[in-house]
Structure formats: C-alpha cells, structure tokens
Amino acid sequence: MERVTQEIMLVTIAVLGGTGKEGSGLALRWANSGYRVFIGSRAPERAQAKAEELNAQLGGTYIAGMSNLEAAKNADVVVLSVPYEAHRAILEEVREALGGKVMIDVTVPIIPPHVRQVFVPDGHSASLEAQEFLGEDTKVVAAFQNVSAVHLKDIEHPVDCDVLVCGNDMDAKADAIHLVKAAGMRGIDAGPLANSVAVEALTPVLLYINREYQVKGAGIRITGLPVDG
Numbered sequence: 001m002e003r004v005t006q007e008i009m010l011v012t013i014a015v016l017g018g019t020g021k022e023g024s025g026l027a028l029r030w031a032n033s034g035y036r037v038f039i040g041s042r043a044p045e046r047a048q049a050k051a052e053e054l055n056a057q058l059g060g061t062y063i064a065g066m067s068n069l070e071a072a073k074n075a076d077v078v079v080l081s082v083p084y085e086a087h088r089a090i091l092e093e094v095r096e097a098l099g100g101k102v103m104i105d106v107t108v109p110i111i112p113p114h115v116r117q118v119f120v121p122d123g124h125s126a127s128l129e130a131q132e133f134l135g136e137d138t139k140v141v142a143a144f145q146n147v148s149a150v151h152l153k154d155i156e157h158p159v160d161c162d163v164l165v166c167g168n169d170m171d172a173k174a175d176a177i178h179l180v181k182a183a184g185m186r187g188i189d190a191g192p193l194a195n196s197v198a199v200e201a202l203t204p205v206l207l208y209i210n211r212e213y214q215v216k217g218a219g220i221r222i223t224g225l226p227v228d229g
C-alpha cells in the first residue's frame, strides 16, 4: 500500500457505508483535501447518487460510487462506517479485498433503541471484533467514533473536537492520524486497539449528553497537549 503519510495524493480511500451520515461527511472532507474517494454501498446506484451529490457540492469529480466490495478492492485505505448490526456481514463481504490494507473502523456498537447506553459486544469492541475476524494481514485502526456527523457535512465549519485513534500497528495508526488531519480535525494516538473499548463506549455517553443538554454534536477535547497534538 502507498503510505498515506508519504504519498498523500496517490492514496485512494474507500468509505463503506459512505451513503450514510457519518461516512458521507468523511468522504466529502477527504475529497475536499484532494483524495480520490470511493463510496461503497449495498446498492451501487445509491453510492453513485451520493457521489454525484457530494461532487456537485465540491464542484469536481473526486468521488465515485460503487458496491462495497468494488470500493474496498479499488482503494488503498478502507473506512468502515455502518451500523453495528451490519458490521460483521459487510466484513464478510469485503474480507478478500482487505488483505495488506489499513482498515479504519468508525463503527460504534450501539443497539437501538438503547443508543444512549454503553453496549460492550462479545469481542469487547467493534474494532477488536474486526481485527479478530480479518486477521493480522489487515491493520485495523479505530477512529472517528466520537465525532458527530453534523460537524462533518459542512466543510466550512471547523470541527471543534478531537479524534482518538487506536491501533496495534504504528504505521497504520500514523496513516489514520494523517487522514484525521486531512478531514480537518486533530487526531490523537490513544494507544493499542484494545483501548477502542473505551473510545467506542464514549459515543453513547455523548449521545446521552446531546439529549440532556439539547445539543446535536457533543464531542471530546483532550486538554494538556500542545496545540497540534
């Protein structure tokens, strides 16, 4: 794979579930930073329609839409952004395309309707379950779970929260932190993939805070660090 940190514009990014709220916001922001982005969907025509919509917003043709499998095959880095109940099924579908790649998992294990309550899955976190299922040949990194989609879709809007990034492979984690920055946020190395248990569990806490304080996009900010992390 082209290292993201070395060859920024040569790197292509697939966003599986990129027709959705979180994935489409990330796709928009990476395309706006100069990356070629492939949106994946269960229905290629839905992905194409979303790509057209985002391209129109950006005034270019940086994003293409296709099936989840095609997107995963075509990209150097694969981002998974689907509801937890779809997580395993999509991993099964794209597994063959992920060997040797970095996969950034955005998925939060919450079970509707109890979305404001921490749910710890059997494998402890969605990202750990992905790593276990895919094997060590795929470098799974957990990121973006604590950033609300409401902040992503308006590219003029600065995102006032940090992104905790967990992973076992230091190069993959550095690549993910680079992509966090490209999406307009500060990425913080938050340790090994095992720490994704805590990061994923913060999201239902933030969803609770959203409702309690009548806001839409509560996020987290780590204090005590130099400004650039």
Ligand SMILES: NC(=O)c1ccc[n+]([C@@H]2O[C@H](COP(=O)([O-])OP(=O)(O)OC[C@H]3O[C@@H](n4cnc5c(N)ncnc54)[C@H](OP(=O)(O)O)[C@@H]3O)[C@@H](O)[C@H]2O)c1
Pocket: 017, 018, 019, 020, 021, 022, 023, 040, 041, 042, 043, 046, 047, 081, 082, 083, 084, 085, 086, 089, 090, 106, 107, 108, 109, 110, 144, 145, 146, 147, 148, 149, 150, 203
């Ligand atoms: N929304 C947020 O603010 C936010 C913030 C942080 C983290 N997250 C996490 O990021 C992930 C995506 O969130 P989201 O809000 O973008 O979700 P979403 O809009 O509900 O779904 C994302 C995409 O996943 C696909 N999908 C939905 N249900 C599916 C199913 N049963 N089987 C297979 N694919 C399915 C759909 O794509 P196709 O129909 O095109 O296949 C959908 O557009 C979730 O795990 C969420 O917890 C969300």
